[in-house]
Amino acid sequence: MIKLLRFLRPYRRQVGLVLLLVFLQSIAELYLPTLMADIVDRGVVQGDTPYIWRIGGLMLLVAACGALCSVGASLWSAKSASGFARDLRSRLFGHVERFSLSEFDRLGTASLITRTTNDITQLNQVLTIMMRVMVMAPMMCIGGIVMAVSKDAALAMVIISVVPVLAGFIFLVFRKGGPLFKAVQTKLDKLSLVLREHLTGIRVIRSFNRIGHEQERFDRANRDLTNTAIQVNRIMAFMMPVMMLVLNFAGIAIIWFGGIRIDAGHMQIGDLIAFIQYAWQIMFSLVFASMMFIMIPRASASAARINEVLSMMPDIRDADGGKRSAGSTRPSVEFRNVSFRYPGAEMQALSNISFATHAGEVTAIIGGTGSGKSTLVHLIPRFYDVEEGQVLVGGIDVRELTQESLRAQIGLVPQKxxxxxxxxxxxxxxxxxxxxxxxxxxxxxxxxxxxxxxxxxxxxxxxxxxxxxxxxxxxxxxxxxxxxxxxxPGIYVFDDSFSALDFKTDAKLREALRAETADACVILVAQRVSTVIDADRIIVLDEGRIVGMGTHRELLQTSDVYREIVASQLSEEEIA
Known part of the structure; x- marks a missing residue:
């Protein structure tokens, strides 16, 4: 979490103002019990009404100043924490935008959404409270102890003996709750993933009557998150009664022993009233601290998840100092002995792919499902980097071009x-x-x-x-x-972009495209033979390898795979 505090630098003046206002508020609250003791001991006991009015007025002034400081601290802590969250969210979004597809595959879309929204919200909430509590809690605790000791050192031993008990209990809660808060965030990711898949795939789910299965899947993820959240709430629910029990017993002990000391003439009634107020201030400062210690584990888990994203460097980056643009005025795409496998995959998706296409040419890619057609065209805009070989655009290796200048040359129509x-x-x-x-x-x-x-x-x-x-x-x-x-653009990449069109619209579209793309380099992925039949070059892929290359008529003579594809789609008359 400390790493992320660098995003607070633009708001350091506001944070400093918050700390100052909280400090002044704490001073005001510590001063009020002493004034109350003076009113009782010197005003009420001695019957000095003007003194009561004078000190009472001073108490109102101090209380008003404390209230103004509290309002100001709340306002500026909220502003600075919200600004921190806004800047962090923008930084995270900008960083994620530079990720290659492999980083998205690794982290998952649902998790990235949760980290950008829920996790940053957790940090925002904790930071808003922490800026106030981090000054107020120790100030009220230490200041309260000092003031209590000044009133009666012997009676202060009651408070001093209770503080370590409460501190130890808070530490145990912190230790137990930390892993659970991290688990809550992870299980929230899982729930978001299930919900997102359900909402985006609702048509498929309904068409296959899988609503019951999806409901069970959602209930399972929801139940898992709920059970963990219940464990966390049990700890919190157990903590507050225990702390209040300790505080009440401490209050009873103070009144008991304070009454004895008043009876013995070692203490005045006003001092005992002030002492009780200081005791409650000390105890409640520890309660506030315990609330912070409860929230910090969850915020720490969120911060770790955000840092994981920010520290993850994209696999695909512009070359150091590389600001090259296309070296040729005529667009071209060339694959030289390209091999590629997806991260973590055992088998290569593409093996030893070599071909070139130039301006004015239409190169079509055809093959069975899973043959590597989409994978091949995704290497052109550098969504992934090749494992071996080179992909060249305009005669330049795409790794030497900036991603912006490379993609500015390409008009991609994705499969989906x-x-x-x-x-x-x-x-x-x-x-x-x-x-x-x-x-x-x-x-x-x-x-x-x-x-x-x-x-x-x-x-x-x-x-x-x-x-x-x-x-x-x-x-x-x-x-x-x-x-x-x-x-x-100079390069058009159509990744199975005509599959949802009827044959008439497909034919009219290809006819219109022929004139529009006459000076461009066109790469066309298709399932239909009718879509690729007029291409200048047809590449036949099978299991990531080129098993045929040539025109339609050439491939009918030389490629068994292509003949099988054609025979499955066209009649003998159409083939002839």
Whole structure:
């Protein structure tokens, strides 16, 4: 947690003001019992009414000053802690954005969401309280003991004997509760994961009648989290009665022995009243400290999880000092003896892949499920780094280019079309923020999306709900294609981007793309033979290896795998 306190540096003046205000508040509260003792001993006992009014007025003034200090401390502690949380959240989000896909795979999306929201909220809450308690608790405890000793050193032994008992009990609670708070955060991750999978996969769950199974899965994760939370609450529920019992017994002992000392003439009534107030201040300062010690383990667990993310360096980084951009005005993509395996995998996903494609060429990639088609195209924008070999864009190894300049040259249409909340125009402009209305419309026309857009109530201003739930799969794919087209990149990568289109729309789209991408380098992943049949080069993948390369007619003669794919999709007349 200490590592994260560096984010408080911009607020050090506010933190200093909070500590000063809390210090003044503590002084005021420690001074009030002494004034009360004076009122009783010199005002009430001696019947001096003017003295009571004078000291009573002073007590009101001191109490008002203490209240103002308390309000100010609460205000500035909340402001500085909220600013800390905002800055930390922004830093964490910015750091996560630089992660490669392997870091996302390692940590998990649900866990990253929990760390960015719930964990930082835990730190915010603890920091808000800690800035006040870290000064007030020791100040009230030590100051209260000093003031109590000044009133009656012998009676102060009651308090001094109770303090170690309470401190030891707090330490035991801290030791027992720490691991449980960490477990709560981990199990909250699990619950978030189950909930997220359920909500995003609700169509599949309902179509396979797996609602009961998912309910049981959620209940299991929920029950696991609840049981751990109950253990934590049991400790807290046990702590408060024990501490209050000790405090009450201490109060009884003080009154008992204080009465004896008053009767013996060693102490005045006002001093005993002040002594009792100091005793309660000391005890409650320990209660506040115990609350902090209860919250700190959970905050520490959250801080450790946040530090884990911040200390994790992305596997894919720009080369030191590397600010290279494309070295060629004509776009090209080349794979040289590329091999790749996913982190932790035993088998290679791609083995010894070599091919090149240049501007004006369409290179299609086809193969069975799991053959490595999507993996191959993900290496071009450097979502992953190759294990062996090189991927070159414009004649330059992608590892020598900055990620920004590399991806600026690429228009990627992913296999799973993803839209964002906003309007249709906003989603198309995601590819080029400064695109004009005319550019947006032209991109939509080429992507065969303009017809259904015009049919919507607000046209290009029609809203898109979260994940594009209010449009069909084919419409999402066409909007994703328009998003890539509007940026007019030198390299187009279509990762099975026509699978949700009917054959007529597919043919019209490919015809429109041919003219639009005439000067670009096009890499096309597809399952349909009809989609790749006119490509300048077709690469056939099987189990991560190239088993055929050439035109449609050449592969019919040379590649058994390609012939099997063609035979499974086309009739003999169509093949001929």
């Amino acid at each position: 079309a993803l839209l964002f909340t906003g309007t249709i125009a906003d989603n198309i402009r995601f590819g080029k923020e400064q695109a004009t209305d005319e550019e947006v419309r032209r991109a939509a026309e080429i992507a065969q999306a303009s017809e259904f857009i015009r049919g919507m109530k607000d046209g290009y201003d029609s809203p898109i709900s979260q994940g594009g739930a209010n449009v069909s799969g084919g419409q999402k794919q066409r909007l994703s294609i328009a998003r890539a087209l509007v940026r007019k």
